[in-house]
Amino acid sequence: MNKEKRTLLLAAPRGFCAGVDRAIQIVERALEKYGAPVYVRHEIVHNRFVVENLEKKGAVFVDELKDIPKDVPVIFSAHGVAKSVPTEAENRKMFYIDATCPLVSKVHREAERHERDNNEIILIGHRGHPEVIGTMGQLAEGQITLVETAEEARAFTPNQPGKGLAYLTQTTLSVDETREIVGILKERFPAIESPRKEDICYATTNRQAAVKILAERCEGLLVIGAPNSSNSMRLVEVAERSGCAEVAMVQRASDIPWERFKNIGTIGITAGASAPETLVEEVVDAFSRRYDVSVEEIVTNQEQVVFKMPKILEREGAA
Incomplete structure (x- = not known):
């Protein structure tokens, strides 16, 4: 039996940004250096797949510092924290590492x-x-x-x-x-002062620009991300405003709304800045099992941003 044909257009850039990649590495290196458990205040990034993988390695995610024993490392999430949080940690004599995106x-x-x-x-x-x-x-x-x-x-x-x-x-x-x-x-307020350099980050800007290009070429678009991820939700909104007829957010392949996309021949796929590439591959594989798929990557920008690790977690010999 011949499968129906589908064209998948993959946005590039998509997925992890430098800040998310750094935050995840901070948790992984802390686990390597100090052993499990390492506690993390709030989700390190807004993606359940990432959080669950880190939990398997020994990370423990909690809402507040009072939920953490004093003698274990604690990491603050990539989203940043109020000044009162490190102050409380110091008052409790906790050892903490700040994974806030630079x-x-x-x-x-x-x-x-x-x-x-x-x-x-x-x-x-x-x-x-x-x-x-x-x-x-x-x-x-x-x-x-x-x-x-x-x-x-x-x-x-x-x-x-x-x-x-x-x-x-x-x-x-x-x-x-x-x-x-x-x-x-x-x-x-004509005299209002603007940021010296744009506050909306390069990754957010690039992913939204890529979605606009994708939306011109496809009738349906999937955003791989989480509903509590701001950058992922904005990608859905950008696709809808760009005139894409069918737009859906999925956390992974099991969430794909097949009925909504069954008559769409060209489907765009992107991923929010906290969604790993393995979830993109999972979605492409799911389409490949159902359809005769051709995949094309639409490159709109090249990203080469890398952020330094905290000094305490730098590996010996690292630059």
């Missing part, structure tokens, strides 16, 4: 600089996201105002009109939506 740490330092410069700060981001909680927690409560939507940007009123005004952004936002919000703020 691009998130950059936003934290910007917040501190604006405070020193006596600027009132707006943070563009999603309420309740760990990265937003961590960034707002770099300063005293009330020092940063969160703006989530264009409507909130239009309604924003400075708390201290005599001060300068500056904005920061979460690193994993929709590029287009953020541009709209920034445009509103700049129109209302």
Whole structure:
């Protein structure tokens, strides 16, 4: 029996970014150096497959420091933490390693600089996201105002009109939506200070740009990622706004909504920045079992970013 033909277009870049790769390596190297268990405060990245694999190796994921014994290493997730978290760890005499993505740490330092410069700060981001909680927690409560939507940007009123005004952004936002919000703020407050270098990270920008190109060439698109992953959710939204008729998020191949895609001949596939390549391969294999598949990679950018490991985990002889 002849199989129906399907064309799979793979976005490139896709999947792990440098910050996620570094965070996972931090947990793995800590396990090598100190042995199991190593505790991690919150999910190291937003992907259950990654978390479960690390659990098998001896990582233990908890919500709060009070859930961790004092004599084991603790790692802070890639999303960053409020300043109160390392302070609490020090008060509890815990040994901790910070796996915060360096691009998130950059936003934290910007917040501190604006405070020193006596600027009132707006943070563009999603309420309740760990990265937003961590960034707002770099300063005293009330020092940063969160703006989530264009409507909130239009309604924003400075708390201290005599001060300068500056904005920061979460690193994993929709590029287009953020541009709209920034445009509103700049129109209302022409002197507002922008980040010295774009806060939305290179990986978020590149993956969204790749999805836009993919959406022009396919009728259906799968985003491999997690519903609590901001960058993955933004890829779904970008695909939908780009006019792709059928868009679905799947955490892995077992989630593929076959009925929705049964009449679609060309299907795009991408993966959020916290989704490993093995899950992409799993999805391609699932299609190959059902259909006569041809696979084409659509390369829109090359990524060569690598972040250094914390000094305490650098291997002997490493650069």
